Amino acid sequence: MSKETSSKPRRPKRGQTREALMEAALELVVKKGPFSSLSLREVTKKAGVVPTAFYRHFPDMSALGLTLLDESFRSLRQMMRQVRQEKLPTERMIRGSMETYFNYVRDNRAHFLFVAKELYGGTPTMRGAIRREIRLFTSELAMDMARFPMLNHISAEDLQMMAALVVNNVTALTQEMLELEEEDEAGQQEVLTTAEKQLRLIYFGVGQWRSDKSSQ
Amino acid sequence: MSKETSSKPRRPKRGQTREALMEAALELVVKKGPFSSLSLREVTKKAGVVPTAFYRHFPDMSALGLTLLDESFRSLRQMMRQVRQEKLPTERMIRGSMETYFNYVRDNRAHFLFVAKELYGGTPTMRGAIRREIRLFTSELAMDMARFPMLNHISAEDLQMMAALVVNNVTALTQEMLELEEEDEAGQQEVLTTAEKQLRLIYFGVGQWRSDKSSQ
DNA sequence: TTATTTCGTCAACACTTGTTCACTTAATTT
DNA sequence: AAATTAAGTGAACAAGTGTTGACGAAATAA
Numbered sequence: 001m002s003k004e005t006s007s008k009p010r011r012p013k014r015g016q017t018r019e020a021l022m023e024a025a026l027e028l029v030v031k032k033g034p035f036s037s038l039s040l041r042e043v044t045k046k047a048g049v050v051p052t053a054f055y056r057h058f059p060d061m062s063a064l065g066l067t068l069l070d071e072s073f074r075s076l077r078q079m080m081r082q083v084r085q086e087k088l089p090t091e092r093m094i095r096g097s098m099e100t101y102f103n104y105v106r107d108n109r110a111h112f113l114f115v116a117k118e119l120y121g122g123t124p125t126m127r128g129a130i131r132r133e134i135r136l137f138t139s140e141l142a143m144d145m146a147r148f149p150m151l152n153h154i155s156a157e158d159l160q161m162m163a164a165l166v167v168n169n170v171t172a173l174t175q176e177m178l179e180l181e182e183e184d185e186a187g188q189q190e191v192l193t194t195a196e197k198q199l200r201l202i203y204f205g206v207g208q209w210r211s212d213k214s215s216q
Numbered sequence: 217m218s219k220e221t222s223s224k225p226r227r228p229k230r231g232q233t234r235e236a237l238m239e240a241a242l243e244l245v246v247k248k249g250p251f252s253s254l255s256l257r258e259v260t261k262k263a264g265v266v267p268t269a270f271y272r273h274f275p276d277m278s279a280l281g282l283t284l285l286d287e288s289f290r291s292l293r294q295m296m297r298q299v300r301q302e303k304l305p306t307e308r309m310i311r312g313s314m315e316t317y318f319n320y321v322r323d324n325r326a327h328f329l330f331v332a333k334e335l336y337g338g339t340p341t342m343r344g345a346i347r348r349e350i351r352l353f354t355s356e357l358a359m360d361m362a363r364f365p366m367l368n369h370i371s372a373e374d375l376q377m378m379a380a381l382v383v384n385n386v387t388a389l390t391q392e393m394l395e396l397e398e399e400d401e402a403g404q405q406e407v408l409t410t411a412e413k414q415l416r417l418i419y420f421g422v423g424q425w426r427s428d429k430s431s432q
Numbered sequence: 433t434t435a436t437t438t439c440g441t442c443a444a445c446a447c448t449t450g451t452t453c454a455c456t457t458a459a460t461t462t
Numbered sequence: 463a464a465a466t467t468a469a470g471t472g473a474a475c476a477a478g479t480g481t482t483g484a485c486g487a488a489a490t491a492a
Binding site for chain 2 (some may be wrong): 468469470471472
């Protein structure tokens with residue numbers, strides 16, 4: 001049966017509170033501080049709901065945190081998959097993927113801020129989950145590199161080390177990006193071109209690499 | 217029975233409480249979480265002193281934090297100066313400076329943990345202070361590179377970008393190091409050799425770099 | 433319809449928090 | 463030796479915290 005939309009429900013609709021809580025937490029992270037510093041009560045207050053209502057949706061704050069984390073990475077993984085599919089000559093690929101990546105960061109500022117602030121300061125569980133995701137990205141990048149014919153001569157572990165170099169650096173630049181004001185387009189552009197240069201430099205280094213030399 | 221001769225003072229000596237507070241805060245950061253999540257009361261408790269005694273030494277917690285930050289970076293800067301003075305052929309220099317740096321990290325675990333957990337999660341003031349220090353290291357590294365004759369042809373801003381690449385990566389590896397157990401020597405060794413390889417790769421990349429190419 | 437589950441509310445609890453004030457006493461200065 | 467300053471203590475506060483349990487209304491299922 002169809003229930004019609006009356007003008008204003010006195011209570012939020014089914015399951016709407018859950019999203020209100022997640023959204024409230026994100027907003028508070030943006031303007032107040034790390035998720036770990038938020039209290040259950042202020043989150044519920046911001047969500048426009050009484051403290052006890054929280055327990056209808058999450059057993060405790062850390063459950064909310066892990067849900068938020070999952071949400072953050074699910075869409076990010078999806079975007080990365082998309083980027084990975086574009087087959088282009090290396091130089092164009094570097095510029096292209098950096099552009100789409102940083103645009104994505106800009107469009108999902110709150111989620112990235114949330115993750116950034118928990119990366120080193122969160123609970124062990126939280127940190128572990130984030131680090132696992134990052135390692136996943138690294139491995140996938142290494143696998144991508146392994147498919148390039150010109151990198152045939154490089155050992156698997158060296159590829160891993162190179163991928164880690166790229167990921168570490170992009171991660172750091174992401175944080176730098178988040179530190180900028182949202183309106184600071186010039187600064188953001190600068191970070192982007194720095195990223196491009198750095199990746200290009202790494203690319204040059206990879207071209208010179210001999211794996212036997214490293215095992216020494 | 218009250219009077220003791222000279223063995224144990226009933227009260228800490230002059231100015232001893234200040235250090236007790238700083239030490240207590242560091243210990244709590246190691247085993248509990250980011251400094252920003254510590255309460256004044258638990259710090260004083262750990263220091264074996266009543267809450268109100270805190271105000272005799274610091275106006276509030278954030279002042280303690282900034283003092284701790286200063287302490288952390290002062291000794292680090294000193295060590296970096298020392299590293300920078302050793303003049304060696306590049307390859308040896310990479311290995312050498314990475315070794316002494318990571319040994320220093322191991323010996324000052326608490327301070328690095330403190331800084332790491334505040335880097336992105338701390339108050340704006342705290343984050344700003346840390347980022348300023350890091351930028352300082354980057355600039356100094358860029359200046360060092362500028363003195364190499366073989367890097368004459370590289371523009372100042374490209375040198376800055378290269379130094380940033382190095383610093384970003386070492387920072388990330390430091391965090392990785394801190395995530396390991398203190399006894400995990402194998403893991404620590406692995407991080408070290410990864411660091412060496414990555415720096416060598418960057419070094420190769422620098423060798424191929426043409427600044428005019430970058431301006432496109 | 434009626435019955436049932438879902439989910440937001442209210443009151444209350446036992447804590448912990450930062451900070452104040454008046455106090456004492458040790459250490460230093462005069 | 464006396465006076466002064468530095469630095470610890472204890473009680474008290476208002477505000478904020480997580481969590482409980484019983485209650486009621488709305489949405490869904492029977």
